[in-house]
Amino acid sequence: MHHKAIIIGTGPAGLTAAIYLARASIEPLVIEGIQPGGQLTTTTEVDNFPGFPDGIMGPELMDNMRKQALRFGAKIQSGRVTEVDMSKRPFTLFLEGGGQLTADSIVISTGASAKKLGIPGESENIGKGVSTCATCDGFFFRNKKIIVIGGGDTAMEEAQFLTRFASEVRVVHRRDDLKASKIMQDHARGNDKVAWSLNRTPLEVEAGPLGVKGLKVRNNETGEEEFLEADGIFLAIGHTPNTGFLGGQLPTDELGYLQVIPGTSKTGVPGVFACGDVQDHIYRQAITSAGSGAMAALDAERYISEHAALVTSQ
Incomplete structure (x- = not known):
């Protein structure tokens, strides 16, 4: 036709x-x-x-x-x-x-x-504490703890933006070194609200009836599993x-x-x-x-x- x-x-x-x-x-x-x-x-x-x-x-x-x-x-x-x-x-x-x-x-x-990580708890919690858009959803996490996953310029930019609302923004990246440009890294590292969990591999988004509880990660240096408490998780991997x-x-x-x-x-x-x-x-x-x-x-x-x-x- x-x-x-x-x-x-x-x-x-x-x-x-x-x-x-x-x-x-x-x-x-x-x-x-x-x-x-x-x-x-x-x-x-x-x-x-x-x-x-x-x-x-x-x-x-x-x-x-x-x-x-x-x-x-x-x-x-x-x-x-x-x-x-x-x-x-x-x-x-x-x-x-x-x-x-x-x-x-x-x-x-x-x-x-x-882009998604493909880990348990990720897809089923999109819109329920897991987000792919900081400017869309950051407002809903005022005075809460947030995790941003990623190591590029987008992750640094979103982490900076989210500090306007969150009490803490923790950047999680699977390597020690970041892909972000030096100036973007410097801005994020100079922000007191940004915490860092580098060399950690995300394993699972943990959530309950009331929403996201945090992120389970593997410490790549020790091989041990860790739990990072958070009310929201933002994917910033492109x-x-x-x-x-x-x-x-x-x-x-x-x-x-x-x-x-x-x-x-x-x-x-x-x-x-x-x-x-x-x-x-x-x-x-x-x-x-x-x-x-x-x-x-x-x-x-x-x-x-x-x-x-x-x-x-x-």
Whole structure:
């Protein structure tokens, strides 16, 4: 089946793009992917999205966006895109299970997945004391003990940020030496609220009915197990953009994030646009993702209009 626009992904970026394109009477098709609603569906209360002075639950926010897109005429389809052929027009999308779709334009909003340790207690406590976003969840740990796992610039930056709220922020890293730049290390080491548990390998997140209790680690020097008490655990070991299905057809940066023309959502292939965390490794906020989704929709709308005019004139 052919569509003027297909949006791949249903996080804040994809659903905002769907709302804008639907209101422009383009009737976009949205492919939900393996995590409908994106990362916000794994969070609890969202306090920093404008328009909700009392906060809103992450899943409820995404459900509202979904309903809004449907209200204006967007179509949403379950499934996963496994491959895209961008070598000719219209573009061809291949779906898991063997289906195919064609489109005049594509909006890629597949996001980025936070890297995880793969230890017991980690995944089941995401949103219940384990977090992958300090700026999203730090506020909820005021005057509490927090652990940040990681040794790079992101870990140092998040540790510094979290000291605004926590009574103590303990950095856990599996090696003695940190990967972070010297200036970032110096800033973190100069903060009295930051404690250090280096050369420790995380083994298990321990939690009870009321939430996270702490982190079990192995002391790599002695081989003994230790328990580090904490009310919250923040994973700061990086993200992986969800771009594998594209087969390297679009330019990326050194981290694998899709590159867009500055100030736009345009990728290296005309008619293909990117928005949200799949092209943003700096901000990674629901509001910035939504904003970039609006940009992608407006860019796609212009492309579709110009493309239709070109076809008509031939």
